[in-house]
Amino acid sequence: xxxxxxxxxxxxxxxxxxxxxxxxxxxxxxxxxxxxxxxxxxxxxxxxxxxxxxxxxxxxxxxxxxxxxxxxxxxxxxxxxxxxxxxxxxxxxxxxxxxxxxxxxxxxxxx
Amino acid sequence: xxxxxxxxxxxxxxxxxxxxxxxxxxxxxxxxxxxxxxxxxxxxxxxxxxxxxxxxxxxxxxxxxxxxxxxxxxxxxxxxxxxxxxxxxxxxxxxxxxxxxxxxxxxxxx
Numbered sequence: 001x002x003x004x005x006x007x008x009x010x011x012x013x014x015x016x017x018x019x020x021x022x023x024x025x026x027x028x029x030x031x032x033x034x035x036x037x038x039x040x041x042x043x044x045x046x047x048x049x050x051x052x053x054x055x056x057x058x059x060x061x062x063x064x065x066x067x068x069x070x071x072x073x074x075x076x077x078x079x080x081x082x083x084x085x086x087x088x089x090x091x092x093x094x095x096x097x098x099x100x101x102x103x104x105x106x107x108x109x110x111x
Numbered sequence: 112x113x114x115x116x117x118x119x120x121x122x123x124x125x126x127x128x129x130x131x132x133x134x135x136x137x138x139x140x141x142x143x144x145x146x147x148x149x150x151x152x153x154x155x156x157x158x159x160x161x162x163x164x165x166x167x168x169x170x171x172x173x174x175x176x177x178x179x180x181x182x183x184x185x186x187x188x189x190x191x192x193x194x195x196x197x198x199x200x201x202x203x204x205x206x207x208x209x210x211x212x213x214x215x216x217x218x219x220x221x
Contacts, residue, residue, distance in 0.1 A: 036210075041215070042214060042215070043115075043215055044154070044210075045212070049207075049208035051208075087153070087154065098156055098169055098170070099144070099210070100156075101154035103151065103152065
């Protein structure tokens, strides 16, 4: 069964304290791995798409990487405005247009 | 402004009373989808549509119907809502690898 697991469930960081969020996946075949940011009461906001192992994408303080079993979202020198829930999702070859989401990591960055 | 809109944003209804949540996008996207989000379960896909008149089930389609008669609209229909359909619902449309989500509809079924 295709599955996406995110860890940790919640993370508290001091401003400037870098860390990584993990997304591990078990799928029959990967068509893409996606990272989203979700603020309270709002819809998810797209961050990155990764398609193959070894691929990396960067945007401001965020960097996403992909291996054959997991993806990491690295947050460098975070600021309080980076506080949000970060969601990981996969699109698999078994369901061409289906998406499977993880339950997210709630990030709180303290000033 | 490119966006996905949903209406209503909040809805409280009673068991068995048919309802429709509308979704519209102005980006000319072919792919649209509906999700529900529940604490501890994350986002789960209900239905998706690859184009006009083409729809398919996601992981949790039971109790829901959809239609795609126009490219921009993708309404979600609950013919006989039940309390276990109380949830936060999101509509999304896709361009390439990016999904754009609407603001959400919070539904409570009593």
